[in-house]
Amino acid sequence: MFRSHVLICGGTGCTSSGSQQVAAKLEEEIKRQGLEKEVAVVKTGCHGLCALGPIMIVYPEAVLYSMVKAEDIPEIVEEHLLKGRVVTRLVYQETVSAEGIKSLNDTDFYKKQHRIALRNCGVINPENIEEYIGTGGYEALGKVLTEMTPDEVIQVILDSGLRGRGGAGFPTGLKWRFASGNRGNVQKYVCCNADEGDPGAFMDRSVLEGDPHVVLEAMAIAGYAIGASQGYIYVRAEYPIAVERLKIAIAQAREYGLLGKDIFGSGFDFDIDLRLGAGAFVCGEETALMTSIEGNRGEPRPRPPFPAVKGLFEKPTILNNVETYANIPQIILNGPEWFASMGTEKSKGTKVFALGGKIHNTGLVEIPMGTTLRTIIEEIGGGIPNGKKFKAAQTGGPSGGCIPAEQMDVPIDYDNLIAIGSMMGSGGLIVMDEDTCMVDIAKFFLEFTVDESCGKCTPCRIGTKRLYEMLDKISKGKGTLEDLDKMEELCYHIKENSLCGLGQSAPNPVLSTLRFFRDEYVAHVVEKRCPAGVCKDLLTYQILADKCRGCTLCAKTCPADAITGKVKEPHVIDPAKCLKCGACIEKCRFGAIVKR
Amino acid sequence: MKSLEELKAIRERMQGQVGLRSEDSNNTRVVVGMATCGIASGARPVLTTLVDEVQKRKLNNISVTQTGCIGLCQYEPIVEVMEPGKDKVTYIKMTPEKAIEVLEQHLIRGQIVEKYTLNAENL
Numbered sequence: 057m058f059r060s061h062v063l064i065c066g067g068t069g070c071t072s073s074g075s076q077q078v079a080a081k082l083e084e085e086i087k088r089q090g091l092e093k094e095v096a097v098v099k100t101g102c103h104g105l106c107a108l109g110p111i112m113i114v115y116p117e118a119v120l121y122s123m124v125k126a127e128d129i130p131e132i133v134e135e136h137l138l139k140g141r142v143v144t145r146l147v148y149q150e151t152v153s154a155e156g157i158k159s160l161n162d163t164d165f166y167k168k169q170h171r172i173a174l175r176n177c178g179v180i181n182p183e184n185i186e187e188y189i190g191t192g193g194y195e196a197l198g199k200v201l202t203e204m205t206p207d208e209v210i211q212v213i214l215d216s217g218l219r220g221r222g223g224a225g226f227p228t229g230l231k232w233r234f235a236s237g238n239r240g241n242v243q244k245y246v247c248c249n250a251d252e253g254d255p256g257a258f259m260d261r262s263v264l265e266g267d268p269h270v271v272l273e274a275m276a277i278a279g280y281a282i283g284a285s286q287g288y289i290y291v292r293a294e295y296p297i298a299v300e301r302l303k304i305a306i307a308q309a310r311e312y313g314l315l316g317k318d319i320f321g322s323g324f325d326f327d328i329d330l331r332l333g334a335g336a337f338v339c340g341e342e343t344a345l346m347t348s349i350e351g352n353r354g355e356p357r358p359r360p361p362f363p364a365v366k367g368l369f370e371k372p373t374i375l376n377n378v379e380t381y382a383n384i385p386q387i388i389l390n391g392p393e394w395f396a397s398m399g400t401e402k403s404k405g406t407k408v409f410a411l412g413g414k415i416h417n418t419g420l421v422e423i424p425m426g427t428t429l430r431t432i433i434e435e436i437g438g439g440i441p442n443g444k445k446f447k448a449a450q451t452g453g454p455s456g457g458c459i460p461a462e463q464m465d466v467p468i469d470y471d472n473l474i475a476i477g478s479m480m481g482s483g484g485l486i487v488m489d490e491d492t493c494m495v496d497i498a499k500f501f502l503e504f505t506v507d508e509s510c511g512k513c514t515p516c517r518i519g520t521k522r523l524y525e526m527l528d529k530i531s532k533g534k535g536t537l538e539d540l541d542k543m544e545e546l547c548y549h550i551k552e553n554s555l556c557g558l559g560q561s562a563p564n565p566v567l568s569t570l571r572f573f574r575d576e577y578v579a580h581v582v583e584k585r586c587p588a589g590v591c592k593d594l595l596t597y598q599i600l601a602d603k604c605r606g607c608t609l610c611a612k613t614c615p616a617d618a619i620t621g622k623v624k625e626p627h628v629i630d631p632a633k634c635l636k637c638g639a640c641i642e643k644c645r646f647g648a649i650v651k652r
Numbered sequence: 653m654k655s656l657e658e659l660k661a662i663r664e665r666m667q668g669q670v671g672l673r674s675e676d677s678n679n680t681r682v683v684v685g686m687a688t689c690g691i692a693s694g695a696r697p698v699l700t701t702l703v704d705e706v707q708k709r710k711l712n713n714i715s716v717t718q719t720g721c722i723g724l725c726q727y728e729p730i731v732e733v734m735e736p737g738k739d740k741v742t743y744i745k746m747t748p749e750k751a752i753e754v755l756e757q758h759l760i761r762g763q764i765v766e767k768y769t770l771n772a773e774n775l
C-alpha cells in the first residue's frame with residue numbers, strides 16, 4: 057500500500073516540456089531512497105496548466121510543483137517524499153501564501169472551475185482501466201444495461217439538456233432519439249468525432265489522453281440506447297499519445313469484457329475500432345468524417361439524408377464529439393436533474409475552453425455554462441500580461457467571431473454567443489490585447505479556411521480566396537471603402553451558398569470584426585494606418601531626433617543598412633531601405649525608435 | 653465482465669488507491685514526524701505500519717502522511733492525529749505496536765490513548 061502518490065503529467069504539453077525525463081528521474085530517486093514500496097508514481101493526463109509544465113502533484117497533501125526539472129527531483133524526493141518538508145521554492149506559486157500551502161482548489165485558476173468532462177484528467181493513470189473503475193468508471197454502463205431500457209436512457213439524456221460540444225450545440229438526446237427506430241433489425245453505428253480541427257482547441261485531445269475510458273463507456277451507452285453494436289472513433293493521426301492511449305484502453309476494455317460480447321451478462325454486444333484521420337479540417341464535418349471512415353476522400357455530402365437515417369455505410373448513425381461523450385456517464389449516475397441544475401436556461405452543464413493568446417494562465421478550463429467572459433479572463437485566466445488592455449476574445453476558431461470588451465459581461469452559452477455574432481465552436485478561446493490588429497486576425501483565419509476548403513463547391517473554394525485577397529489588400533493600405541461593403545456582401549453570399557459548415561461559417565471572423573471593429577478597417581483604408589501597429593506595410597520606423605544619443609547601435613544592427621548617422625548625432629532611417637524587421641527598436645536603449 | 657459484483661470488487665480494491673488523490677476535508681489526517689531525528693529514532697516503521705493497517709482495515713477516510721521536524725526531537729517518533737473539527741492530538745515516542753493501539757483505540761473507536769499523548773508526560 058502506498059502512503060503517497062506522485063502524479064506526473066503525461067499530456068502532450070508536459071511531455072514536450074520534458075515530463076518523461078522527470079518521471080524517469082523520479083522513479084530512480086525514489087528507488088535510491090528506498091521509498092518504492094511507499095510512494096507510487098502515477099502518469100496522468102493533462103491538468104490544464106500546460107503552460108506551467110511539467111506539472112507534478114504530490115498526494116495526499118495535494119502540493120503542486122510546476123515547471124519541474126529533472127535536476128529538482130533529488131531535492132523533492134529527499135525533502136518532501138522522505139522527510140515531509142514541502143520544497144516551497146518549486147511549488148506552483150499561486151498556492152503559496154503566508155499561512156503555508158493553499159489547496160489547489162482555492163487558486164484563482166481552479167476555484168471557479170467545475171470539472172465534469174475533465175474530472176479524471178490529471179487524476180488517474182489513463183493506461184490502467186482499474187484506476188478508471190476505482191473512480192466509478194463503467195458503473196453507468198452497468199446501470200444502463202441492467203436497470204434501464206434504451207428509451208429510458210435516451211429520456212435521461214434528453215432531460216439533462218446536454219447539447220453537442222463539437223460546435224453546433226444540437227441536443228444530444230434528440231440526436232439519439234432520431235437514430236433509435238427499428239432497434240435490433242438494422243445495422244447501426246456510433247461514431248466519435250475526435251478530429252479536433254480548430255487550431256486553438258485541445259480539450260478533446262486532453263480527454264483522450266487523460267481519461268480514454270470515459271469515451272469508450274459513453275459510446276457503449278449510446279450503442280445500447282440506439283441499438284448499435286459497433287463504434288468508430290475518428291481521431292487525427294497528429295495526436296500520437298491520444299491514439300496510443302485509446303489503443304491501450306480498447307484492449308483493456310476488451311480484456312475485462314467491458315467491450316465485446318454479452319457485456320455484464322446482459323446480452324448486449326458492443327465493440328469499438330479506431331480510424332485515423334490525416335488532419336484535414338473539413339474531415340471534422342460529420343458527413344465528410346463518415347465518408348472518410350468509409351475509405352473515401354473526406355468530402356462533405358448533402359444533407360438530408362441526415363446521418364441518423366443514412367450515415368456511415370448508409371446505415372443509421374450517430375456522431376458525437378469527445379467532450380459530449382465525456383459528460384454521459386456522470387449524467388447517468390447522478391441523474392439528469394443534477395446536470396440540468398448547472399448552466400443557463402438553454403445550455404446546461406459545463407464547457408471546456410482552451411485559453412490561449414494574451415493571457416496569464418493559458419491552459420484548459422472547465423466552467424459552468426453562463427460564466428462571463430470577464431470571469432474567465434480576469435479571474436481564472438489571471439488577466440492580460442504586461443499591463444496591456446483587453447481588446448477582444450475569439451471563440452469558435454475559424455468558424456467563430458470576436459467578442460469585444462463591451463460584451464465581456466454576457467453569460468457565455470450557445471445562444472448568447474450566436475446573438476453576438478460568434479459561436480461556441482469546440483471551445484478555443486483566444487484572448488487579444490491592444491497590440492492585436494483585427495484585420496490581421498480576420499486574415500489569419502481566412503488564410504486557414506482557404507487552405508482547408510475541400511474545393512467541392514464554388515462559393516467556398518473561390519469565395520474564401522477572394523475574401524482573403526480583399527483582406528490582404530486592406531492590410532497593405534490599398535483597400536477602398538467600397539471594398540468593405542463588397543466584402544460584407546461576399547460574406548453573406550458564401551454563407552448562404554456553401555454546401556457544408558466550413559464554407560457556411562468561414563466568413564464569420566470577417567463579419568464579426570467588421571461589426572465590432574469597423575473603425576479599425578476604416579483606419580487601414582482611409583488613413584493608411586494600422587492602429588495596433590501590426591500590418592507591416594502600413595508601418596514606418598522612425599528615430600526621434602531629440603531622444604537619439606547617436607550611440608550607433610541601431611545602425612550596426614540593421615540588416616538592411618537603412619540607418620545612417622554620425623557618432624553622437626541623431627541617426628535617420630531610410631524608409632526606402634527599411635525592411636520593417638524591428639531589430640533596431642529592440643536594440644535602442646534610449647527609446648528613440650518608434651513604429652507608427 | 654459478467655456481473656456488477658465483479659465491477660464492484662475492482663472498484664473497492666482501487667478506491668483506497670485513487671481516493672488518496674482527493675482533498676477531502678472530512679478526512680482524518682494522521683501525520684508522522686519524519687525529520688532527521690524522527691527517522692533516526694524509528695519513524696519509518698511507524699509510518700509504514702500505519703499506512704499498511706489503514707489499508708488492511710479499509711479505513712478510507714484516513715490519510716497518513718509525513719511531515720518535517722515538529723520541534724520536539726526528544727519525543728520522536730511523533731504521530732499527530734487531526735480529526736476535522738477537533739483539537740489535534742499528539743502521540744509521542746511511538747513504536748509500530750503503540751501505533752496500532754492508537755489506530756484501534758483512537759481512530760476506530762474514537763478514544764484517545766491518553767498514556768501516549770504529549771500531555772501525559774510532564775513537559
Ligand SMILES: Cc1cc2nc3c(=O)[nH]c(=O)nc-3n(C[C@H](O)[C@H](O)[C@H](O)COP(=O)(O)O)c2cc1C
Nearest residue numbers: 220221222249252253340341342376377380557558
Ligand atoms: C468544417 C467543420 C469542422 C468540424 N470539426 C469538428 C471537430 O473537429 N470536432 C467535432 O467534434 N466536431 C466538428 N464539427 C462538428 C461536427 O460536424 C458535428 O456537428 C459534431 O461532431 C457532432 O457532435 P456533437 O453533437 O456531440 O457536437 C465540425 C463541423 C464543421 C462544419
Ligand code: SF4
Nearest residue numbers: 511512513516556559
Ligand atoms: S463549403 Fe467548402 S469545405 Fe464545405 S463542401 Fe463546399 S468547398 Fe468543401
Ligand code: SF4
Nearest residue numbers: 614634635637638640
Ligand atoms: S526595422 Fe529593421 S530594416 Fe528597418 S531600420 Fe530597423 S533594423 Fe533596419
Ligand code: SF4
Nearest residue numbers: 604605607608610644
Ligand atoms: S540605438 Fe537608440 S540611442 Fe542609439 S543611435 Fe540608435 S536610436 Fe539613437
Ligand code: FES
Nearest residue numbers: 067069070102106
Ligand atoms: S499537458 Fe500537462 S498540464 Fe496540460
Ligand code: FES
Nearest residue numbers: 599610621626627
Ligand atoms: S544612429 Fe541615429 S538613430 Fe540610430
